[in-house]
Amino acid sequence: MTTSSLEVSGVELRYGTFQALKGIDLSLDSGQFLALLGPSGCGKTSLLRSIAGFERPQAGAIEVDGKDMMPLRPRERNLGMVFQHYALFPHLTALGNVAFGLKCRGTPRAELADRATMALDLVGLSHLADRRPRQLSGGQQQRVALARALVIEPNLLLLDEPLGALDRKLRIEMQTELRRIQQRLGVTAVFVTHDQEEAMAMADKIAIMRDGVIEQVGGPQDIFAAPASHWAAEFIGSGNLVCGALRPNGKGGLDLDGVPGVDLSVSEQAATGRLQSDGRGTLFVRAEKLTLTAQNEDAVPGTARVTSQRYLGVHYEVHVETAAGPVRALVAPESASQLEVGRPVTVSAAPEQIHLLPLPDKETT
Ligand SMILES: Nc1ncnc2c1ncn2[C@@H]1O[C@H](COP(=O)(O)OP(=O)(O)OP(=O)(O)O)[C@@H](O)[C@H]1O
Numbered sequence: 470m471t472t473s474s475l476e477v478s479g480v481e482l483r484y485g486t487f488q489a490l491k492g493i494d495l496s497l498d499s500g501q502f503l504a505l506l507g508p509s510g511c512g513k514t515s516l517l518r519s520i521a522g523f524e525r526p527q528a529g530a531i532e533v534d535g536k537d538m539m540p541l542r543p544r545e546r547n548l549g550m551v552f553q554h555y556a557l558f559p560h561l562t563a564l565g566n567v568a569f570g571l572k573c574r575g576t577p578r579a580e581l582a583d584r585a586t587m588a589l590d591l592v593g594l595s596h597l598a599d600r601r602p603r604q605l606s607g608g609q610q611q612r613v614a615l616a617r618a619l620v621i622e623p624n625l626l627l628l629d630e631p632l633g634a635l636d637r638k639l640r641i642e643m644q645t646e647l648r649r650i651q652q653r654l655g656v657t658a659v660f661v662t663h664d665q666e667e668a669m670a671m672a673d674k675i676a677i678m679r680d681g682v683i684e685q686v687g688g689p690q691d692i693f694a695a696p697a698s699h700w701a702a703e704f705i706g707s708g709n710l711v712c713g714a715l716r717p718n719g720k721g722g723l724d725l726d727g728v729p730g731v732d733l734s735v736s737e738q739a740a741t742g743r744l745q746s747d748g749r750g751t752l753f754v755r756a757e758k759l760t761l762t763a764q765n766e767d768a769v770p771g772t773a774r775v776t777s778q779r780y781l782g783v784h785y786e787v788h789v790e791t792a793a794g795p796v797r798a799l800v801a802p803e804s805a806s807q808l809e810v811g812r813p814v815t816v817s818a819a820p821e822q823i824h825l826l827p828l829p830d831k832e833t834t
């Protein structure tokens with residue numbers, strides 16, 4: 470199977486007067502797996518359909534292996550696409566569905582069955598080749614759809630929420646399976662999902678899309694540990710945004726000032742260009758990176774206090790009210806016993822887990 474790079478630059482797409490894509494830049498190395506995350510309506514499907522050639526962007530360039538895709542019709546682009554709803558032909562068998570794309574491309578009859586069988590084998594379904602879609606489970610149908618996309622030996626695989634219709638257990642199985650196949654073939658893939666855990670578990674790279682633009686691109690760790698904006702931090706969720714004055718601590722760092730019971734600091738270096746003129750900034754810390762230390766009742770007035778706690782299976786989720794607003798921490802059960810509701814606490818985190826967000830005025834609103 471060939472494997473290709475993808476370069477999308479300045480792509481704009483309008484549906485009538487509505488602009489769905491507002492200048493998309495995206496680049497993928499050959500063999501990379503990109504997860505595209507973003508709220509409903511932000512343009513994920515529009516982007517995939519533009520890459521596939523089903524939509525005609527009014528501006529920008531799309532290149533696969535350096536080759537301009539814009540003048541090409543969808544079939545000439547040789548891309549494999551899997552949709553959220555499998556869209557299998559009900560009257561064709563699994564094998565017939567997989568062979569269909571080849572048939573359209575004028576593949577010789579003798580080759581058809583062999584290649585389709587190989588593709589079904591790849592997704593572990595060659596034993597069900599004669600079944601029709603209604604005789605297959607959701608996961609099996611999705612595998613047929615995947616085999617159908619792969620059988621043409623695509624340069625690029627485009628997957629639009631392919632696992633969205635599956636129940637959780639099957640979905641997790643298929644995540645592993647899909648990633649295994651993608652890696653084995655080395656095929657470059659763009660994968661749309663609503664599910665952040667799924668993106669995290671599967672992707673080499675994550676792009677967060679918002680309202681027709683790519684808000685942030687990075688490795689899963691970077692995206693989740695250091696969101697590039699307030700919006701990205703809030704979209705990704707499970708993190709805390711703490712806003713306040715940051716004052717030099719004389720040790721090469723800046724401490725969050727004037728918030729009793731909250732002990733957070735960043736290095737001066739990390740703060741370069743990210744503080745407002747009045748010295749205020751917004752810190753981002755993920756819930757599982759916060760440490761809560763129980764304090765005695767004689768704590769200073771206005772200090773941080775536990776407002777609720779609940780058991781989530783592995784962690785306790787503990788909410789704390791602070792002078793800078795509420796924060797949410799995920800703590801181990803052994804620490805949770807001292808963190809009863811009303812208890813004063815100190816909220817802290819290792820400096821490398823605390824990120825100062827860029828100033829909001831740099832953000833698109
Ligand atoms: N054919 C169309 N004509 C007009 N507007 C459209 C068309 N297709 C999509 N849109 C609009 O473009 C925007 C982006 O749609 P798109 O389907 O790309 O979003 P999405 O990110 O895939 O959303 P979801 O997560 O719900 O699938 C939406 O506001 C949608 O209403």
Ligand SMILES: [Mg+2]
Binds near residue numbers: 513514515
């Ligand atoms: Mg969509």
